[in-house]
Amino acid sequence: MEATTYSNFRQNLKKYMHSINENSNALIVTSKDNKDIVAISKSDYDNLMENLYLLSSETNRNYINESIEQFENEDYETLSLDEI
Numbered sequence: 420m421e422a423t424t425y426s427n428f429r430q431n432l433k434k435y436m437h438s439i440n441e442n443s444n445a446l447i448v449t450s451k452d453n454k455d456i457v458a459i460s461k462s463d464y465d466n467l468m469e470n471l472y473l474l475s476s477e478t479n480r481n482y483i484n485e486s487i488e489q490f491e492n493e494d495y496e497t498l499s500l501d502e503i
């Protein structure tokens with residue numbers, strides 16, 4: 420993960436925004452008062468929030484883990500769109 424100062428971030432905002440969005444790179448922006456931030460793309464942020472929501476419920480976490488286990492053990496069947 421790359422890091423830059425607040426001043427450099429401000430002076431090169433367009434370049435950093437492009438890099439963050441195109442490469443899904445998070446960027447640490449440091450400040451003199453140690454109130455640093457992390458800049459990420461909106462799509463990465465949305466993805467993090469969705470994962471946080473999905474994993475916030477124990478029931479849902481268990482269901483997801485069970486599904487992953489079934490997939491890894493090839494314990495599933497494939498259906499066509501007509502069969503759904």
